[in-house]
Amino acid sequence: MLLKNLREEIDATLARDPAARSRLEVVLCYPGFHALVWHRLAHWLWQRGWLLAGRFASHVGRVLTGIEIHPGASIGKRVFIDHGMGVVIGETAEVGDDCTLYQGVTLGGTSLRQEKRHPTLGKAVIVGSHAQILGPFRVGDGARVGAAAVVLAEVPDGSTVVGNPARQVARRGPPSETAPVFQPYAVCGDIPDPIARALNGLLDEVTGLRARVAELEQENAGRPPTRDPLAGEHPSLRLVGASAGNGTDDD
Ligand SMILES: CC(C)(COP(=O)(O)OP(=O)(O)OC[C@H]1O[C@@H](n2cnc3c(N)ncnc32)[C@H](O)[C@@H]1OP(=O)(O)O)[C@@H](O)C(=O)NCCC(=O)NCCS
Structure with missing residues (x-):
């Protein structure tokens, strides 16, 4: 015994x-x-x-x-x-x-x-x-x-x-x-280590961004092309474009 x-x-x-x-x-x-x-x-x-x-x-x-x-x-x-x-x-x-x-x-x-x-x-x-x-x-x-x-x-x-x-x-x-x-060191088997977890987070982020790009491409399909390459983007980007033009004048 x-x-x-x-x-x-x-x-x-x-x-x-x-x-x-x-x-x-x-x-x-x-x-x-x-x-x-x-x-x-x-x-x-x-x-x-x-x-x-x-x-x-x-x-x-x-x-x-x-x-x-x-x-x-x-x-x-x-x-x-x-x-x-x-x-x-x-x-x-x-x-x-x-x-x-x-x-x-x-x-x-x-x-x-x-x-x-x-x-x-x-x-x-x-x-x-x-x-x-x-x-x-x-x-x-x-x-x-x-x-x-x-x-x-x-x-x-x-x-x-x-x-x-x-x-x-x-x-x-x-x-x-x-x-x-038993799980070695009490850590869950589905999350092997912090690096793998960070990579998984990045992959999720990339998948989300891809889906958003596809959505935007679909929305823009069929629209006539514009001369302003920043048209349709965030307003702050357009301002940057505009001030860049003004900047040349100021100089
Ligand atoms: C507590 C423990 C069992 C949790 O493991 P897990 O199930 O993989 O859980 P996670 O790592 O996902 O952590 C869950 C949350 O608890 C927190 N946490 C984990 N361990 C912690 C600890 N020891 N003290 C404080 N917070 C802790 C994490 O930061 C996480 O918080 P969040 O949800 O706010 O991000 C594990 O971290 C642990 O302490 N094991 C003991 C290891 C040991 O003593 N080894 C000695 C070898 S010699």
């Missing part, structure tokens, strides 16, 4: 990080994977009442990886912590299956009371680098939290939130059994 879970976690890393090349590389070189192994041990000790041993195992994991997961936190299957340095997951936080967390993420509390005070991430949530999710609320299944967002309130299933304080910029359905649950 333990080995099966570990294998699933390694495979999740391979599937979600294009830089990972083999299972051995993940086992040897991925701090996110190491942190989860230490956390499984720490959580096991914590649940059996060996609180100090649990804290110590968690601390060793933190020293080795830079990822701090309280032994009381509940972490689901196939969770992937990429890069990991600076991640902090508090005592009453819950992280659902298939979630992805990037470096610097905090799942933190806002209360000092001994109660549920950290967030709960649903399934397949993606949390961008240095996002801070603070408080005992839920982040819904398939939600995406933008890099550096500060999230202070519940996030509905399938939403994308960005900014400080975080606001919703998009919403789609929660991930289903059939739909893929």
